[in-house]
Every structure is written in C-alpha cells, then in structure tokens.
Amino acid sequence: MSLILASQSPRRKELLSQLGVQFQTRPADIDETPLSGESPMDYVLRLSIEKARCIARSQSGTWVLGSDTTVVRGEAILGKPEDEEDAVSMLLSLSGKTHQVLTAVALVKDEKVLSRVVSTQVCFREITESMARAYWATEEPCDKAGSYGIQGLGGMLVRSIDGSYSSVVGLPLAETADLLMEAKIEGWWSWHQE
C-alpha cells in the first residue's frame, strides 16, 4: 500500500476516499497539548506532522498522511471540549462572531515532509445558552474542535463561511490533492496524468 492515513477520524477517511486514492488507516495517538507560546498555525502544523511521523516511524518507504483541525478565536486555540460546561462556554464565545478554522495536512515519508495549512473564516449566528445545552445533548460536539460539526446539526449555527468547507470538516481536499501530486503517490498520480 502506497499511502496510510494516520487518523481515527471517520470524517477524514471519508474525505480522503473522495479523492479516489487507495489507502490504509492507522490511528495515531499523540499528546495534543499546545506548547507554551505556540501560535495556532505552528500548533496545527506540528500536530499534523507528529501524527504522520508517529505511524511513519514503523513504515519506512510509505507516505503517511496526518492532519489536525482546530478552531481559533483571536489567538485562543479551541480544541475538543472536556465536558458540557467547556462546550457551552466555547459555543457562547463563538456566538454572533466570526472565527477561524485551521487545518494542517502533512505527508511524511522517512525524512521527507510535505505540508499545507488552510485557514477558513466561519461566521456563527447568535446562540443562546439553552441552544448550546440542547446541542451538547445530541452528543455531536464532543469529538469536534470548537464543539461543533458544520456537516451535522451544527450546520445550523453557521451563517456563512469564507474558505474551504472540507477543511472545516477535517481535510482540505484541494490542498490534500496538491500534496498527493507533489508526492507522486503511486497509482493515483499516474491516473491523474492520463
């Protein structure tokens, strides 16, 4: 197999499948704590590379794709919520405002690293506390950065986006395709050259 997706996210698996590339999936378990003073850009890029490296270490000669998505409010990194209170406070802090969603994608093979970071602006409607609690009760927010999923019921919280929809869901398709072309992924590359 010429490509491994280092992810446990069903969304990333589905998005990568959309590109028509063959791959295997392996979950990459890494520490996602931001370093002190680390910028959101540096943070997502570092995590995407670490996820890919974590699998690439035992897969020499194979390209491994890692990715990380985070919601950014000002300079604050909003990851997955710890509990209901955390999710409600994240959602209320995003209410009626525009925030940024950053997704980094990294392809790693042995010592080679190719990467992209994509930024998308997302504008939220006004959200009340009872709306946020009702949304938490659906269980959709618990495994998602910023405590919402634009592809699910969370879509009702979004007034508009400026940028890449697939990046908000977890994998920017255009930039991922750029990387697959750059890496000349076996099979996929030759098919796209015909």
Ligand SMILES: Cc1cn([C@H]2C[C@H](O)[C@@H](COP(=O)(O)OP(=O)(O)OP(=O)(O)O)O2)c(=O)[nH]c1=O
């Ligand atoms: C903002 C937003 C995030 N998300 C998801 C994308 C990511 O899966 C998740 C952020 O967590 P990540 O740590 O980027 O990814 P993950 O833990 O789900 O998977 P992996 O194994 O690859 O590390 O939030 C949505 O599904 N929809 C959205 O609208």
